Amino acid sequence: MNHLEACVALNMIPQMGPVRLRRLLERFGSAENILFARTDQLSAVDGVGRALADNIARWQEFADPAAELKKAADLGAHVITGEDDEYPSALREIHDPPIVLYVRGQLTDRDRHTVAVVGSRKCSHYATESAKKLSFQMAYAGLTVVSGLARGIDTAAHQGALAAKGRTIAVIGSGLGELYPPENAELADRIAESGAVVSEFPIGTKPDRQTFPIRNRIVTGMSFGVLVVEAGANSGALISANMAAEQGRTLYAVPGRIDSPAALGSNRLIQQGAKLVITVDDILDDLPLVFSKQPDLPAAVTPADLNPEQQKVLDALGSEETALDSVIATSGLTAAAVSSTLLALEIRRLVKQLPGKRFVKLV
Secondary structure, three states: OOHHHHHHHHHOOOOOOHHHHHHHHHHHOOHHHHHOOOHHHHHOOOOOHHHHHHHHHOHHHHOOHHHHHHHHHHOOEEEEEOOOOOOOHHHHOOOOOOOEEEEEEOOOHHHHOEEEEEOOOOOOHHHHHHHHHHHHHHHHOOOEEEEOOOOOHHHHHHHHHHHOOOOEEEEOOOOHHHOOOHHHHHHHHHHHHHOEEEEOOOOOOOOOOOHHHHHHHHHHHOOOEEEEOOOOOOOOHHHHHHHHHHOOOEEEEOOOOOOOHHHHHHHHHHHOOOEEOOOOHHHHOOHHHHOOOOOOOOOOOOHHHOOHHHHHHHHOOOOOOEEHHHHHHHHOOOHHHHHHHHHHHHHOOOEEEEOOOEEEEOO
């Protein structure tokens, strides 16, 4: 049995967890040695106890690592441990790093510059659009956007990053073979093509109330900062915010309406010291404080670099404020095409959006 197989087996044993594993490794030196230690030796380790020691001694009843690795391969995934270069370096720093990670896609060195985006599953249109826009901007600027593939803000964050042709990582609260929510299966496929879908749970693990908070520590742990887009007073996103604070990550929050219960939690975070985010610059300005080596930012875009559709929209704008309806009428493009193109031009800082869906040219 090799190290990877031993780690996969340990990860499948009931009551085993990262903290207990760390204590066992300190005592026995390797994952392989743990599996073949005597029960009395195992139970003597602080925090292990007789029940877990018995489970470890009977590990073959719970785990077939060779079969588990084949299941992962059949899903187009691979499994990594903390000793692998692909394992996120920031994740090694937290109190309870995952024993293994099942990865569908690839984790790369670029993912050192990662921001988590979290928020409510039942969110407002304002929050959805904010999550998409900010995730688009962060991904376009070279950051990796990580979220949980859940409905609502998570989905919007992944979609925004993909729209920018940037990197995004989905950390799910189930095994890769039990993807949740099922309607995001196609989105997960797209994420895996250019980023990664990640889980610490064995392939067949079904989601439940416990698995989601457990996975949240990975979302925050692999990021230098966590952006809360919208969260009510009892939102699960606040659990992620608390984890981020405990892990020493920077907290960011998008302000919401003061009379909206859906934004009460995120607004409170700003009161308590989270950095208020209005534009992506509020996050990008912190990069020199966090990293000695900055992410590769895209080259400056000029009007000469635009495609014909972008040029039409830019030409439809004057030096004065122009209403969205006027841009649509002048350009001859559909409303959907104009809206997406204006967003792209705004990201490239060639256009600025003003209140009331009005736009002005900056070049």
